[in-house]
Amino acid sequence: MKEDFLHYIWQHQYFDKTNLTTTEGESVQVLRVGMHNTDAGPDFRETLVKVGEVEWSGSVEIHRKASDWRRHQHHFDFKYNQVVLHVVWEADEAVRRTDGSLIPAVELKSRIPHAMLQTYEQLRRAPDTIPCASFWPRVPDITKTMMMGRTLTERLELKGEEVLQLFNQLGNDWEATAYQLLCKGFGFKINQEPFERLAGALPVQVVRKHQTSLFQMETLLFGQAGFLNDPADEYSASLAKEYTYLSRKYKLQEQAMQRHHWNFLRMRPANFPTVRLAQLAALLTQQKSLFSRIIDTDEPKHYDALWQAPVSAYWQKHYTFGAESKATQVQLGKSGAQNLTINVAVPLLAAYASYTQQLRYLDKAVNLLEKVKEASNKVTRQYEELGWKAASAADNQAALGLYKLYCQPVNCLRCAIGNKIMKQDIPTT
Template identity: 50%
Template sequence: MKEDFLHYIWQHQYFDKSNLLTVRQEPVQVYRTGFLNSNAGPDFLDAQVKIGQEIWNGSVEIHLKAADWLKHHHEQDARYDQVILHVVWENDQDQQRTDGSLIPVLELKNRVQAGLLQTYLNLKANPYTIPCTPFLPEVPEITKLQMLDRVLLERLEQKGNILTEQLDQSQQHWEEVTYRAIAANFGFKINKEPFSRLSKSLPYAILRRHRHQFFQLEALLFGQAGFLTEEYCQDEYLDELRKEFNYLSHKYSLPTGLQKSDWNFLRLRPANFPTVRLAQLAAFLHNKDYLFSTLLELKALPDYQKFFTATVSPYWQKHYMPGRASKSNQTGMGKDSILGLILNTVVPLLFAYARAIDSQPLIDKALNLLENIPAEHNSITRIYEELSFRNKSAQDSQAFLQLNQQYCTPRQCLACSIGHYILKKQKVAA
């Protein structure tokens, strides 16, 4: 058993409250459980409990054993002087506040139904990838849908928080944040980190000045990415790019860029090489006056698809790597790649900005985009599809990813609405 189970039991009051007494036989009445504290300090804040004839307002601390108070060094922390009740599974030692006063203790070991505890232990210990697999048939569809809606918003909040941090770092410049987010996602999963570093070393303001000069965009991007060294410049076009980059990097005093070793080529298809993605990024930026403001103005999914559709320069239509000609003809990003950019860049940007200006219509717009993007299909989504979860759109598949990462894999069943339903049903049945 872990403390999270006792947190759950206390929060929902899932224990026998008849003739409730402290270990010193003082009557206890719980008026307010308090709210779970995710920061440092006692576990539950702003609780109200009547002990004996006295009503106390303060905090509740929870441990498996009372001696854990000392193990966690609470006796040295004045924040724990506000604890009005020490809730434990087993009381093995009286504890005191810093002033020497005894802390009232409520022991739960003999007050929790055995079936509820066993269901919790089964969820934690069973071998299934999804802990609640054996119980899912009994969970109502509405409970599953509510949890999926919840985790989808959590996922958008998390992505939005990352963008908000970048906004603070870029002096509240949404165009720069948009450029960095788009550039990072041009690297997709394998090269996201180096693309992100590239965007930070090559500001959007510089690229925008040259948005009408395709050649200069490529010179800046490929040069700062480290692909215009003598090792790569083996033909006339690349040599001209190198000369242009040397001039522009000196003009703008660009910092030292990336190197070949920063980029990942291993086990990638040529169409996904970072060099190809750089060429596609240059094509995307060509003739784009604004990024963020345009994304706000566009209406429907086809408009966003058109926005990201661009044809690479003639050189990169015939090359996957600098100086190496290819027989195939690459014109630009495919449909799936564009949908991936919309999913991972546009939707979080709209959501983050909507939250910043408190705009529900903009949140609805972001969610509507997700609903119209086809569902993702991968090893994670297949797990939920096999358990009869419907995967109709990117709203569903994104929710599955969040549910899996934040709840199912770490077995945070007590924080999940589905797990809560299963445990609550067990309590009622007992």
């Protein structure tokens, strides 16, 4: 039994109120439940209850045991003098305010439907990573769909908040923020950490000065990434020579990475970090105002072209330095481009919507996700096994939001699906 369950029971009044009395035997009527308080102080504010013949306006405090009042030191805290009713699972002792006056208490342990309590405990102790997996077929599809819509919005808002934090750290520079997210996005999970590190090792101010030259962009990226320390052929030697000059000019050596920071194992050559760096260099050279393009682009199909820029002639025949191949991927593939749309464009749009208070940018982010395909992962596959079919990236992102915000932390009582399951166990008579 956790207090959040008792909060839920009180907020929705899911208990038997027949002949409701205090532990002292006075009749109790709940005239107004009050507002749930998530800050310091009593759990529900602006409550109106009638105890005996007197109406009391104030707060309600909720505990598993009445003795928790004393254990939490509320009898010394003046904020709790406004409490007019103590709602508890078990009334093991009387409690008083700082002036010694008795606070009326209501005990709930014999008033909550047994089936509902069993359902709550089953959800809380479920061995599955999705607590309601065994209940899933009982929930109407409309409830699941509505909850998925809610979690998609919540997930986008959280992603937007993370981007805004980065934006503030970067001096309120949207283009610098887009650069950081782009580098991280080019890591495609396996090399995400080193790409993110590279973004910090190569300041956007330096990048901006050399975006007109693909050769110099490759120089800066491969040099800071640690791939030019031992040139393997004439081209890498020419990059290394240029890097020596540029790294001294901008004092980049101290933050330079090493080749061992990058992952090559169990990867297709087309996904090698060297190929991704070449593609990133081409993109940075072609798109000099990336954030502006992301914000101004309207058609979802145009975002693929936004990320796809032809690599230099050298990387059209190489996967790594010094090893020529018959042919390589000239530009980022469609799945890679869609991945960047999901992980770069969408969070930026969500952040900009919050920053400007213009919901049309959030609508654009949702529209993008609805038009983009995204491969399932180990989390979303669990919902697929329960019958939830993802038709787009929007569905996948909604499922991820449901899992991370509700299923994983077992926040079933805040979830519409969990709430529906709980309500099914309330007697109808």
